[in-house]
Amino acid sequence: MRLSEHIYRTVSSIRGPLLFAQRVFAARIGEVVRISYPDGETAEGEILKIDGESVLIQVFGETRGLNLAATLVFTDAVKKAPLAEDVVGRVFNGSFLPIDGAPMFIPEQWAPITGAPINPTSRARPEEFIETGLTSIDLLNTLVKGQKLPIFSSAGLPAKEMTAAIVRQARLSGGGSFVVVFVALGLPHHEYSFYMDVLAGMQSDFVAFINRAGEPVMERLLAPRFGLAVAEYLAFTRGMDVLVVITDMTNYCDALREVSTAREELPGRRGYPGYMYSDLAALYERAGRIKGVAGSVTMLPVVTMPEDDITHPIPDLTGYITEGQIVLSRELHQKGVFPPVDVLPCLSRLMQRGIGKGRTREDHRAVADSLYKQYAKGRDLRRLEAIVGREGMVEKDRSMLDFADAFERELVHQGGERRNINASLDAGIALLRRFNSAAP
Amino acid sequence: MGIAGPTVSVDIPGLKLYDMVQVGKAGLTGEVVRLEQGRAVVQVYQDTRGLAANEPALGMNEPLTVQLGPGLLSGMFDGLQRPLDRLRNLSGPFITTGEAIFPLDRDRIWQFSPAKRPGDRVSAGDFLGALHEGAFRHPISAPCAGKIARLCDGEFSLGGELGEMADGRAIPAVQPWPVRRARPYRRKLSPTLPLVTGQRSIDFLFPLARGGTAIFPGGFGTGKTILEQSIAKFAAVDIVVYVGCGERGNEMAELLEEFVTLSDPWSGQPLMQRTIVVVNTSNMPVAAREASIYTAVTMAEYYRDLGYQVLLLADSISRWAEALREISASLEEMPGEEGYPTYLTSRLAAFFERAGVVETLDGRIGSLSMILSVSPPGGDFTEPVTQACLRTAGAFFMLDTSLAHRRHFPAINWFQSYSLYQADMVAHFNSQVSPRWGELQLRCQQLLQREETLREVAEIVGVEGLQDADRLVMRVAERIRQDFLCQNAFTDDAFSAPDQTLARIAELIGCYDRAETQLKQGVFLDELLKE
Secondary structure: OOOOOEEEOOEEEEEOOEEEEOOOOOOEOOEEEEEEOOOOOEEEEEEEEEEOOEEEEEEEOOOOOOOOOOEEEEEEEEOEEEEOHHHOOOEEEOOOOEOOOOOOOOOOEEEEOOOOOEOOOOEEOOOOEEEOOOHHHHOOOOEEOOOEOOEEEOOOOOHHHHHHHHHHHOEEOOOOOOEEEEEEEEEOHHHHHHHHHHHHOOOOOEEEEEEEOOOOOHHHHHHHHHHHHHHHHHHHHOOOEEEEEEEOHHHHHHHHHHHHHHOOOOEOHHHOEOOHHHHHHHHHOOOEEEOOOOOEEEEEEEEEOHHHOOOOHHHHHHHHHOOEEEEEOHHHHHOOOOOOEOOOOOEEOOHHHHOOOOOOOOOHHHHHHHHHHHHHHHHHHHHHHHHHOHHHOOHHHHHHHHHHHHHHHHHHOOOOOOOOHHHHHHHHHHHHHHOOOOOO | OEEEOOEEEEOOOOOOOOEEEEEOOOOEEEEEEEEEOOEEEEEEOOOOOOOEOOOOEEEEEEEOEEEEOOOOOOOEEOOOOOEHHHHHHHHOOEOOOOOOOOOOOOOOEEEEEEOOOOOOEEOOOOEEEEEEEOOEEEEEEOOOOEEEEEEOOEEEEOOOOOEEEOOOOEEOOOEEEEOOOOOOOOEEEOOOOEEOOOOHHHHHHOOEEOOOEEEEEOOOOOOHHHHHHHHHHHOOOOEEEEEEEOOOHHHHHHHHHHHHHOEOOOOOOEHHHHEEEEEEOOOOOHHHHHHHHHHHHHHHHHHHHOOOEEEEEEEOHHHHHHHHHHHHHHOOOOEOHHHOEOOHHHHHHHHHOOOEEEEOOOOOEEEEEEEEEEOOHHHOOOOHHHHHHHHHOOEEOOEOHHHHHOOOOOOEOOOOOEEOOHHHHHHHHHHHOOOOHHHHHHHHHHHHHHHHHHHHHHHHHOHHHOOHHHHHHHHHHHHHHHHHHOOOOOOHHHOOOHHHHHHHHHHHHHHHHHHHHHHHOOOOHHHHHHO
């Protein structure tokens, strides 16, 4: 603790969002710096690098109007999030300032926004079923409490409608509902108003952090950390079950790249920094449950795959960290299927523990496996159909093609309907029976 | 002092390269990675956020070291060998402290049966006696030559000494060892015995040797972790060291919970008793992730030196390479391919070299095998880490995304994978399991090969357009794929002993032979299939 505030006017150079200051005593790495502009504006920054008495500061927000006469106040603390139960029901911007018109709440405690890793031996295994009401998830790629399961979408696909459906419909196995922490990064206005309508119409509680497309890029790096600090607090201090929705992680990664380039760091694949894996992991790994502690953090990030390419660094690194993925398909969307989930590349790594007797239903695994197998065969045959034509195929293969069509049209497609897990399982069994497959 | 991310530069006289340095009031630790006149660059293992420029730094005059002794088995450590359960008691469910903790339990009571008596003369490395660590006999050797003054008989704990030499030197039961230095041995032997993993596609098609090395690269969702964990459960070795290197926390929680409940299929003992787990999840500090594989391999070498068959499993080596890259970038080193430092290949090769069958310094035979998973970005095997591994690894199991999408697990591609130990291992299986092993293996591969050729034809003319003999091949190959190569990790089928493996493939190929004879006699395939 410092006894007095350290105030400096020793800015030696400004480069983009970076500011160099000289003759600074006892600066801390990651310390928050308040910057007063000559015209009275203020901004915050963070210390990135210290070399003896010169420090490098990253400015959050706009550096236009800044000059070498700016005043720097060193706060002696890393970036912290204010926390209190009153955070629930509120909407904030990417700097944790309320934008819903109500005054700021009074914090009960402060926590560093980067959080700390959960000790692997303290983690409780995620195994409680979450019913999203979507068959493609519940039946085939089951989500469990404490899991992180991203939605891989592409430009023009209805990821936001699907996210909204999950946020509205998700129920815990006991029937309880979630507190939703909604983090929007670089959101254009039409999406912003869509999500605000969804949140306003929701039955359950929520906290929102909104960074819109025109707002500072640095806030895109801060908002998810604020959101997760709040989520961890609500979950592990207040014992709530929290569902964190972050949209869109692609904007987060682009912000990371922008900032990294400004820092003149060595670029990695496609210009993204080499530490992007660790950086993303520091966010995604905050999902989970803790032994002996009520509450959970479940995470549903949305990733828009640039060029519809699943091997692009953003979906690629995300898939390496998260416990599976839900992939949306342009082809299904064009066929009018909603949600347009292509189940073949989808995966839920924690499904095994969350299904079966006592969790969903005893026949869950068998039904899901048969459906997968049949549909995969049907999809394989579609390629053959393209070559030899439907007429050139034997009856058995034609029936398999029909199965794949019916699977997409009837099982994956739901429109606005919510199906509980029993309805999903029954629909799956009915479909298998209709095509004379050995239904379990 | 200067600080940039995880690197801190300090000015302490007398530091040596790779010495440990304690930094700041929070007691963060790091390793000297670069020395200049008046400046040493320290790579810190913990998060440096909040560290101030005027905080003290202290040289510890020794490199990164692990403690080797009884009680490592069934332990769970982080990348710096801090015991995770005691760390939890200390700092709660979140890891918030950089404090070092002695990795072994000092209070646990061990029963020592001495083989020497006070007054005996010994030379360094002589057998002093043994204790029992679970089901394992844990021999203790003399640390130096001299006369024994006192030697414990019966109960002792690591808090005290095991005995004393006449010249006053203590006889410790724990020995420190710097992780980056391979432990010495008398000589290295060539691997001749197979390492049975219980995975049919590995044991039968691409067998691995004890003391050998293998990698399996695969994009995400190809089942690397499940395969790695299945091998950890079922492999026919004495001791397994499992490194979760930069991977998911929830998966590690699953592994830890599951291993406690399972038992070793070979000895019937609880599985955890033969396992050491080293965990550095993806959100734990990068520098400790880089160190974690060395921490693990040193512990593995220690048990090898006690004469055991040890298997090191790491998931995944790519995360280690990425940690190396992050550190290299923060040191502003000249990058090589895709930003990885140019010493990636040599470091990896040196790491692989720590595997092998050895005759230990005190004449025992022990082995250390390695199976490492690789996570190539975008599932592209031309990337530097996969390629660097391929240069040294003895076996390559390629995990195939298209097989995984079809739910064919383990998704080992049977055309691209290989094992350099094949010839030796087949000879062993031929003599130990069945003389037909080699022949059946060849035929199995031929059938799969024919299927692939026929599939291309079938895509154009349709399966019905093929001749009966060819359709039979397709049919049998499909059964080989589904009933033999596929193995569900969640059922009893997860483990298959070599004789079961052989019986199953012999039956499938037997079916094929009978059907083929009947076809030649003029029976139609459709009739055969009906049966």
